[in-house]
Amino acid sequence: MTVLSGPWTLYLIWVLSQQGATRFGVLRQEISGISTKMLTERLRMLEREGIIQRHYQATIPPQVSYDLTDKGAELIAILGDLYSLAERWYGESSEAAHCLN
């Protein structure tokens, strides 16, 4: 729970679960409002926790993408349950896209 509680963490996982492997720059755009500092911080943390994987391509310019590990995928089921509950509680209008803090 400590892991998941950080800002943007759950939304970041959610985005990756929807799109699969995604590049750094795309994530920064997709998660509108996040700073590069925060994004890298969350990505490193989730990588340490074994929830996401980093893929590095030493091309020019370099390409880096991130996706969920198997461990990360296990979370999706639970997060899905939570989102379902949220929909029942707050109505269909509630979007999954929330910054957590």
Next chain:
Amino acid sequence: MTVLSGPWTLYLIWVLSQQGATRFGVLRQEISGISTKMLTERLRMLEREGIIQRHYQATIPPQVSYDLTDKGAELIAILGDLYSLAERWYGESSEAAHCLN
């Protein structure tokens, strides 16, 4: 998710789920390290969200207790899943008692 992300929130819910209705002072002792300010803040927030209920007895001295609503009880199943996952990931040694931030 925003609701659950605040500090102590999940642990507070967890404690209430284990013990049922619990008085303010007991919670303060049980959740060792929490300040009265933080405790009341979380309690008020969870009450607003309809996750817990406040019971006030105008005795002298007054007695106030808190317990989960039906809505709150719905969360327990999901939290239980999450704790199970955490146990598989981090081993039996991991305790449920974590402060979230």
Next chain:
DNA sequence: CCGTATCCGACCGGATACTG
């Protein structure tokens, strides 16, 4: 393109004191 390094202001949360 994908970051790291540094600075800095805002806010959060603890400690303390006080009330019905």
Next chain:
DNA sequence: CAGTATCCGGTCGGATACGG
């Protein structure tokens, strides 16, 4: 007993600039 009010220091996170 169960809080509220106030102050204040530490930390978190954004902005900015820079590097491989």
